[in-house]
Amino acid sequence: MRILGAAVLAMEALVMGFAILIAMKTESASALIIGAVISIALLYSASLLKRKFGWIFASLLQVFILAYAIIVPALIWIGLVFLTLWVLAIVVGRKGEAIRRELMENPPKKSE
Numbered sequence: 001m002r003i004l005g006a007a008v009l010a011m012e013a014l015v016m017g018f019a020i021l022i023a024m025k026t027e028s029a030s031a032l033i034i035g036a037v038i039s040i041a042l043l044y045s046a047s048l049l050k051r052k053f054g055w056i057f058a059s060l061l062q063v064f065i066l067a068y069a070i071i072v073p074a075l076i077w078i079g080l081v082f083l084t085l086w087v088l089a090i091v092v093g094r095k096g097e098a099i100r101r102e103l104m105e106n107p108p109k110k111s112e
Helices: 002-023 029-047 052-070 075-105
Strands: none
Touching: 002 029, 002 052, 002 075, 029 052, 052 075
16 A cells, blocks of 8 residues: 555656646746645655555645646646545555455465
């Protein structure tokens, strides 16, 4: 679950970097700083995924990315794609961890 989540967050940080480049032409310095803070927070939150707080913080950042679409309108579609990927990382990750836990508790028997 952590690996999927961290991969989504890292890719989002890159996308935010590109969104900042798009915003450089038309927006103020404060809008660029907000985008940089979101991008750095995305990278930092990938390291926090060991705890429940990290997942909550990263989920909150998904909302901020969608809100940044006010500055870069094309980011709304990309933000929705990443929001979907984030939800899928949580759902698929939980299923994978449940399967792993089951295999650890009941290892398959070797047939000879």
